[in-house]
Amino acid sequence: xxxxxxxxxxxYGNVVAVNDVTMTIGPxxxxxxxxxxxxxxxxxxxMAGFLAPSGGTVTLDGTRIWQNHEIYRSIxxxxxxxxxxxxxxxxxxxxxxxxxxxxxxxxDAARKALAMVEMExxxxxxxxxxxxxxxxxxxxxxxxxxxxxxxxxDEPFNGMDPRQRLHLMELIREMGTAGKTxxxxxxxxxxxxxxxxxxxxxxxxxxxxxxxxREIRRRMTDRPHLFRVRSSDDRRLASALIAxxxxxxxxxxxxxxxxxxxxxxxxxxxxxxxxxDAGVRVWQVSPADExxxxxxxxxxxxSG
Amino acid sequence: xxxxxxxxxYRALLGRRRIWLLVLLPxxxxxxxxxxxxxxxxxxxxxxxxxxxxAIGIMLPLLGLIAxxxxxxxxxDDGTVIHLLAKPISRPVIAQTKFLVAASVVALFATVPTxxxxxxxxxxxxxxxxxFALAALVGGVAYAAVFMLLGVVTRHAVTIGIAYAxxxxxxxxxxxxxxxxxxxxxxxxxxxxxxxSSFFLSTEIALGFAATAxxxxxxxxxxWAGLRLRSFSLTGDE
Numbered sequence: 001x002x003x004x005x006x007x008x009x010x011x012y013g014n015v016v017a018v019n020d021v022t023m024t025i026g027p028x029x030x031x032x033x034x035x036x037x038x039x040x041x042x043x044x045x046x047m048a049g050f051l052a053p054s055g056g057t058v059t060l061d062g063t064r065i066w067q068n069h070e071i072y073r074s075i076x077x078x079x080x081x082x083x084x085x086x087x088x089x090x091x092x093x094x095x096x097x098x099x100x101x102x103x104x105x106x107x108d109a110a111r112k113a114l115a116m117v118e119m120e121x122x123x124x125x126x127x128x129x130x131x132x133x134x135x136x137x138x139x140x141x142x143x144x145x146x147x148x149x150x151x152x153x154d155e156p157f158n159g160m161d162p163r164q165r166l167h168l169m170e171l172i173r174e175m176g177t178a179g180k181t182x183x184x185x186x187x188x189x190x191x192x193x194x195x196x197x198x199x200x201x202x203x204x205x206x207x208x209x210x211x212x213x214r215e216i217r218r219r220m221t222d223r224p225h226l227f228r229v230r231s232s233d234d235r236r237l238a239s240a241l242i243a244x245x246x247x248x249x250x251x252x253x254x255x256x257x258x259x260x261x262x263x264x265x266x267x268x269x270x271x272x273x274x275x276x277d278a279g280v281r282v283w284q285v286s287p288a289d290e291x292x293x294x295x296x297x298x299x300x301x302x303s304g
Numbered sequence: 305x306x307x308x309x310x311x312x313x314y315r316a317l318l319g320r321r322r323i324w325l326l327v328l329l330p331x332x333x334x335x336x337x338x339x340x341x342x343x344x345x346x347x348x349x350x351x352x353x354x355x356x357x358x359a360i361g362i363m364l365p366l367l368g369l370i371a372x373x374x375x376x377x378x379x380x381d382d383g384t385v386i387h388l389l390a391k392p393i394s395r396p397v398i399a400q401t402k403f404l405v406a407a408s409v410v411a412l413f414a415t416v417p418t419x420x421x422x423x424x425x426x427x428x429x430x431x432x433x434x435x436f437a438l439a440a441l442v443g444g445v446a447y448a449a450v451f452m453l454l455g456v457v458t459r460h461a462v463t464i465g466i467a468y469a470x471x472x473x474x475x476x477x478x479x480x481x482x483x484x485x486x487x488x489x490x491x492x493x494x495x496x497x498x499x500x501s502s503f504f505l506s507t508e509i510a511l512g513f514a515a516t517a518x519x520x521x522x523x524x525x526x527x528w529a530g531l532r533l534r535s536f537s538l539t540g541d542e
Contacts, residue, residue: 012539041538048390050538067534072392079538083382085312087319093387099308100391142387 001061001074001149001181002026003047008056010042017042019205020056025183029176031196032185033216039205040185041080041154047183048077048152060150073101076143080154082135086128090119090138093127097142113141116171132159140168151175153184157191169195193217224248225264226288229271230256232281240278244270258288306401309388313375313405325370326409329363330417337421348432351425352504355436355496359418360489364440365469367414368447371406373462377455380536389536396530399456403526406452410444435500443492446518449525450488456529485509491518 003025010018018039025047034040045051046058049065049072058065065071084093094113098106114123117137127135136159143151153172157165172195176182186192192199193213201209201216209219231237234257241247241259246266251258261267275282317323336354340346379385388398418440422433454468455461476483484490490507494514497507 045538050386050389050536052535052537069392069394072390075390077386077390079383079386081383081386083384084387085316085384087315088312096308096312097387097391100306100388100393102392143390 003065003150003181003183004057004059004062005043005047006057006059008043008046008053008058010039010046010051010054016205018046018053018202021202021205021207022056023200023207023210025181025200026198027176027179027181028198029172029182029184029196030198030200031192032183032200032202033189033192034185034187034202034208036187038187038202040187040202042205043202044152044154044183044185048075050077073146074148075150075152076146076148078136078139078143078151078153078156080158082132082139082159084127084135084139087126089124089126090114090130090134090141091123093138094123094141094145098145101146103146109145109147110141113145114138116144117141118167133161133164136160137164137168140171148180150181151183153182155186156184157186157188165191189216223264225261225267227259227261227267228256228284228286228288229259229282230284231275232283233278236278237275237280237282240274240280241271244274246270256284305404306393306397309393309398309401310405312388313402314409316379317371317374317405317409322370322374326367326413329366330413333359333363333417333421334424337424341425346425348426348430348502349504351422351432352502354425355418355422355432356493356505359414359421359436360439360443360492360496361474363417364410364414364443364489364492365447365473367410368406368444369451369462369465369469371409371413372448372451373455373465375402375406375455376452377459377461380455381459383538385536386538389533394530395533395536396527399452399526399530399533403449403452403529406448407445410448411441414440414444430502431500432496432502432505435496435498435502435505438499439492439496442495442518443488446488446491446522446525449522449529453525453529453532456532481508485513486517488518488521490514 005021005023008018008021009016021043032040032044042051046053047065049068052066060071060074063071088096091110091114095106095110098109103109114120117140119134119137119141122130122134127138130138136156156168160168172182172184176197197212199211199213199216200207209216229237234252238250238252238257242250246261246263248260248262271285336358340350340354415437419433419437422436426432451461451465454465458464473487473489490509491514494507494509494511497505498511
């Protein structure tokens with residue numbers, strides 16, 4: 001099944017949370033990547049029928065999602081907030097989900113869903129005694145109990161320990177391979193890269209980039225990189241570097257050289273050779289703008 | 305009506321500390337009745353006053369507030385309501401189920417103690433006990449609907465609810481004659497007056513008006529709550 005967003009915007013008063021986004025989420029695993037506050041949750045809530053778009057349309061295989069409770073036959077939702085009925089046991093919670101879906105055999109469905117998230121052992125304990133990761137898993141089980149064609153997860157790996165995280169990633173990958181449409185949001189590139197075939201990048205409410213992880217990686221690497229270089233003779237190294245086209249600009253500072261490399265690969269290849277030929281000893285090379293935020297802001301500036 | 309939702313709602317409402325709030329007010333009513341009996345002030349007049357001012361005037365709106373907002377407001381606050389809303393169940397059905405849970409709880413916790421308190425004082429004399437029990441039932445059901453709607457519409461349901469119960473129902477409804485036509489407890493008392501032949505109970509609203517008003521308010525609040533739930537939004541507080 002496909003979730004289609006056509007020119008979707010959402011604003012709160014004067015604040016634009018999502019700005020003219022058009023995308024199609026198809027079968028397989030899609031990662032919605034963006035820094036905190038980029039509008040990921042807003043977008044996901046609109047796909048889940050918990051927010052009306054201010055402009056544009058959000059549809060599931062052509063059917064409007066907003067104010068249409070029938071879509072939940074096909075959609076499973078794992079919200080970000082961890083609150084669940086603490087007085088229910090994990091088993092009662094997932095079973096209630098199966099019953100609310102009016103499944104023909106709710107007990108079997110609940111048992112299967114709990115097994116998928118490896119929660120059989122703790123199923124008879126009250127949810128209020130669970131750790132954050134266990135709550136997350138029991139929420140995933142409740143969302144999976146009706147074997148939905150579409151699964152939406154809002155920051156699903158938050159609060160999970162590494163082992164739980166790996167297990168959920170594996171589960172998501174398997175479901176994607178089985179042809180389900182899965183979308184999850186995250187602000188961590190490595191997380192998204194490991195699970196999603198398709199990545200949609202959202203920055204400041206705008207759809208900044210789209211592609212498979214290689215494409216996104218390439219776009220994130222093929223950008224001007226800023227390096228800080230310290231050496232035995234900064235002045236000499238600077239004049240040697242500036243001669244090559246791969247270093248866009250070189251400036252001499254108190255802390256060393258600042259080199260803006262236009263061609264990342266060529267620059268990393270070039271630097272040691274130039275230094276050797278010039279007889280300069282390089283002490284330190286450090287990236288000055290490697291944080292995700294600057295990568296994102298580069299992407300948005302280029303797409304805008 | 306959805307059995308699973310009703311089950312979870314009953315457990316949320318009665319399984320927690322909230323049940324003590326629900327128990328407290330009826331216990332106070334019964335204690336007051338015992339006290340009046342002990343000090344010998346157990347005439348029909350005192351009984352009607354206790355029923356009018358405490359049972360219908362204070363206990364009923366507060367029970368309605370606790371149960372009516374209690375079936376939905378905390379779930380909306382902490383987001384657990386998503387578990388119910390993200391299901392192929394129409395939102396009006398969810399609102400109706402929540403209403404039935406709240407109404408049944410108010411009916412039980414208000415009607416039975418009201419009848420018992422009056423019976424303790426004057427038995428079945430002049431139909432006071434059954435009259436006020438019926439009033440507690442219909443008034444409690446209306447309050448449950450109104451306060452559930454309030455819980456769906458605003459995050460400040462309890463504050464607004466208390467202000468409404470105290471200021472409008474308590475002061476304005478009792479003191480300003482014109483406003484009495486628009487007060488749930490005045491409608492409830494009209495119903496009590498209809499059943500009871502007591503000389504000490506007199507109301508000025510016609511039964512037809514009171515009955516119609518109770519019905520319209522109850523049904524209207526439940527329908528409105530269902531419509532509001534259809535547009536339930538998660539705001540983007542990332």
